[in-house]
Amino acid sequence: FLQKVQKIECLPAQQKLKEYFNRMNFEISEELAAFLVRLDKFIEAKIKPLENSNDNIRFFDHRREDSRTDWHRQGLPNKEWEDLLRQAKILADEEGVYRYPFPKKYGGMDGTNLGMAVIREHLARKGLGLHNDLQNEHSIVGNNVGLLLMLEYGTEAQKAEWVESLGSEGNLSFAFGITEPDHGSDATYMETTAVRDGSDWIINGEKTWNTGIHSCSHDMVMARTSGKAGEADGITAFMVPMQAKGVKVEEYLWTFNMPTDHGRVSFTNVRVPEESIFGGEGRGLQVVQHFFNENRIRQAASSLGAAQYCIDESIKYAKSRKPFGKALSTHQGIQFPLVELQTQCEMLRALVHKTAWYMDKDGPFSVSDKVSMCNYWSNRLCCEAADRAMQVHGGLGYSRHKPFEHIYRHHRRYRITEGAEEIQMRRVAGYMFGYMKQKAPKGVSSTKQSKI
Numbered sequence: 001f002l003q004k005v006q007k008i009e010c011l012p013a014q015q016k017l018k019e020y021f022n023r024m025n026f027e028i029s030e031e032l033a034a035f036l037v038r039l040d041k042f043i044e045a046k047i048k049p050l051e052n053s054n055d056n057i058r059f060f061d062h063r064r065e066d067s068r069t070d071w072h073r074q075g076l077p078n079k080e081w082e083d084l085l086r087q088a089k090i091l092a093d094e095e096g097v098y099r100y101p102f103p104k105k106y107g108g109m110d111g112t113n114l115g116m117a118v119i120r121e122h123l124a125r126k127g128l129g130l131h132n133d134l135q136n137e138h139s140i141v142g143n144n145v146g147l148l149l150m151l152e153y154g155t156e157a158q159k160a161e162w163v164e165s166l167g168s169e170g171n172l173s174f175a176f177g178i179t180e181p182d183h184g185s186d187a188t189y190m191e192t193t194a195v196r197d198g199s200d201w202i203i204n205g206e207k208t209w210n211t212g213i214h215s216c217s218h219d220m221v222m223a224r225t226s227g228k229a230g231e232a233d234g235i236t237a238f239m240v241p242m243q244a245k246g247v248k249v250e251e252y253l254w255t256f257n258m259p260t261d262h263g264r265v266s267f268t269n270v271r272v273p274e275e276s277i278f279g280g281e282g283r284g285l286q287v288v289q290h291f292f293n294e295n296r297i298r299q300a301a302s303s304l305g306a307a308q309y310c311i312d313e314s315i316k317y318a319k320s321r322k323p324f325g326k327a328l329s330t331h332q333g334i335q336f337p338l339v340e341l342q343t344q345c346e347m348l349r350a351l352v353h354k355t356a357w358y359m360d361k362d363g364p365f366s367v368s369d370k371v372s373m374c375n376y377w378s379n380r381l382c383c384e385a386a387d388r389a390m391q392v393h394g395g396l397g398y399s400r401h402k403p404f405e406h407i408y409r410h411h412r413r414y415r416i417t418e419g420a421e422e423i424q425m426r427r428v429a430g431y432m433f434g435y436m437k438q439k440a441p442k443g444v445s446s447t448k449q450s451k452i
Contacts, residue, residue, distance in 0.1 A: 026350070032115055036122050039097060039140065043131045046091050047140060051130040056084055060128045062400040068135075069259035074252040076214050077136070077259040085138045088130050089169055092140035099167065100141045103151065106167050113294075113356040113364070116143070117301040121349070124305025125312070128403045134302055135257060135410050136212075145294050146174060153279035153287055158239075174239060177207035177221040177265065178288055184209075185423050187222070188230050188285065192267065194223035194238060201225075201277075203238060203270040206250075209417070213249065213263040217242060221267065222284050237284035239276045246270040257409040286444050292418050293364050293371055297356055299414055300374035304352060306407050307378070307385035308345050313402075314338055314392040334392060341385050348378055365444050369431040376421035379414040386411065 051057060058067040059081055070078040092098035101116055102108025111119075119141050123132035132139045147166040150159060165172035183190050192205025203223055213219060219240050227234025240247065246268040253262045279287040315338065318329035328334045355370040386408035390397035397404050415421050430436030 026353075028118055032118055035097075035100070035115075036119070039119070039122070039131075042092070042095050042097060042140070043126075043129075046095065047088060047129070047131045050084075050087060050091070056130070059084065060130070064128075064400070064406065065258050075254050075258055075260045076252060077261055081259075082215070084130065085133070085136070086169060088138070088140060089142070092142075093168065095140075097140060098142050101144070102142070102147065102167060106147075106151075106163060113297060113359040114353060116141075116298050117352050117356040120298050120301040121305035121308070121352075124302045125308045127309045127313070128406065134306065135406075136261070143295070143298055145291055148294065149287060149291060152290065155275075157275065158278065171217060173212075173216045174218040174220045175210050175213040175216040175263075176288075176291065177210050177219045177240075179207060179209045181206060181208050181264070185420055186230075187288065188232060188235065190222060190224060190235070192221065192223040194225050194236060196225075197271070199274050200271050201238065201274070203240065203246075203267045203272065206264065206266045208262075208264040209253065210263040210265050212261050213242070213265060214252070214261050219247070219265065220278060220287075222288060226282055232285050234282050235284040235288075236281050237278040237287050238272055239278050240267070240270060240272055244270050244272065255413070257406075257413060289444050290364065293368060295418060296371050296375040297352065297359065299418070300348075300371075300378040301352055301356075303378035303382040303411055303414060304345060304348055306411060307341065307382040310382075310385035310389035310404060310407060311338055311341050311345065313404075314389045317393055328392070337388055338392070341381070341388060344377075344381050345385075348374065348381060352378070369428050372419070372424035372427045375419070376415070376424035379411055380421060382411040383408055383415065 051060065058064070068077055068081045070076050089098060099106065099108040100119065101111035104110050120132075120139070120143070123139060123141070124134065126132065137143055144166060147163065150162050150166055154162060162172055164170060177192075178187060178190075180190055180192060190205070192203065192207065194201045194203045203221060205221075205223060207219070207221065210219060219242060221238045221240045222235055223238060224234055225236040242249075247270055248266045248268070250264045250266050252260050253264060254260050255262065278284075315329070318334050318338075319327055321328045351370065352374050355367050355374050358367045358370070386404045389402075389404040390408070393402055393404070396402055400406070419427075427436070
C-alpha cells in the first residue's frame with residue numbers, strides 16, 4: 001500500500017488527482033446503474049400491470065394481511081398469494097433479471113455482493129409492491145441463497161439433482177432446520193442428533209422457526225453427529241425429505257407479522273442415507289454460517305432501503321400537510337428527527353457498500369464483524385424510521401392505509417432472526433476487545449471461502 005502511495009505522490013498534480021479518484025470511487029459502476037434502469041422499466045412494463053390486475057392490489061393495500069393469510073389453515077400463506085409471487089418470478093426470469101446473482105453457467109450474471117446490496121436497497125426503497133416483498137424474501141431479483149449454497153457445498157450428484165430446480169422454482173426446495181425449542185443463539189448446543197446405522201443415519205430431535213417448510217420438499221436438518229455440546233465441529237447438515245417416515249410438522253407459529261410459514265417440526269427415528277449429508281460430515285456449522293453471512297449483508301441493504309422509503313414518504317407528506325395553514329415541514333420538531341435518520345442512512349449506506357465490496361474482494365467471511373455491524377444497525381434503523389413515519393403521518397400513518405405498520409412488523413423480526421442484534425454486537429465486541437482470535441466465524445475453516 002505504501003509503495004502505491006509513493007508512486008502516486010511522484011506523479012504530476014493533475015495525474016495524481018486522477019489516479020486518486022480512480023482508486024477511491026464511491027459511484028456504482030455504469031453496468032450496475034444500467035441494470036437498475038432496466039429493472040425499473042421492467043417493473044413498469046410487466047410487474048405493475050400484473051399487480052393492478054384481478055384485484056391483486058389487495059395483497060398490498062390495507063387488505064394485505066387478510067388477503068395473504070389462510071386463517072383456516074393454521075395462518076399459512078394462501079394459494080392465490082403464492083401463485084401471484086410465482087407469476088412475478090417467472091416474468092422476471094423471462095426478462096433475464098431474476099438470476100442476476102447466479103453464475104453465468106446457470107443463466108446468471110455472476111452478480112456480486114456489492115451488486116446485490118445496491119439492488120436490494122433500490123427495490124426496497126420503492127415501498128410495498130409485487131416487485132419486492134420482504135415478508136417472504138420475494139423479489140424480481142432472486143435472493144436464492146439455497147442455490148448458492150448448493151453450488152458451493154453440494155456433491156456432484158446433489159448438484160445434478162438440485163441445481164436446475166432451485167434456480168427455476170422447480171419441485172425440489174429446502175428449508176433450514178437450525179433453531180430448536182430450547183436452543184436458538186446457542187446453536188452449537190442443539191439436541192437433535194444423528195446416529196450412524198450401517199450406511200444410513202437415524203435422526204431424532206425437533207426444530208422450530210422452520211421458515212418456508214410448508215412448501216418445501218426437504219428440510220436441511222442440522223444434527224450433532226460427534227463432539228460435545230458447544231463445539232463447532234461435529235454438527236452435520238442432512239437433506240431430509242419432508243415425506244420421510246417420522247417427520248411431522250407439529251404446528252405453525254403465529255407471529256406479529258402474518259401470514260406465518262414458520263413450522264415446528266419433529267424428527268422421530270428418521271432414516272436417511274449417507275448421500276443426504278450436505279457439506280461433509282461434521283461440517284454443518286460452516287454451511288449455516290455461510291448462509292447467515294450471505295443473507296445478513298443483503299438483509300441489511302433491504303432494511304436500509306425500507307428505512308429510506310419511510311423517510312422519503314415522511315418528507316413528502318410533511319411538505320404537503322398544512323395544519324394551521326403552515327406546512328409540517330417548516331417545524332424543527334418534524335425536521336430534526338428525519339435529519340438524524342437520514343444521516344444514519346447515509347453513513348450506513350457507505351458501510352454496507354464497503355463491506356459488500358470487501359466480501360467480493362477478500363471472501364465472504366473476511367469482514368464478518370462489519371457484516372454484523374451493518375445487519376444489526378440497519379434492522380434497528382428501519383424500525384425507527386417506520387415508527388417516525390407513523391408519527392409524522394399521524395392517525396393515517398398508524399392505519400393500514402399506509403405501509404409503515406407493515407414495514408415495522410416485518411423488519412422488527414430481523415432484529416431477532418438469523419442472529420439477534422445482541423449476538424451481532426457480541427461478535428463485533430469480540431473482535432474489538434480481542435476475545436475472538438479467528439477472523440472467520442465459529443465453525444468456518446477459512447475467510448477465503450470461494451465467492452459464490
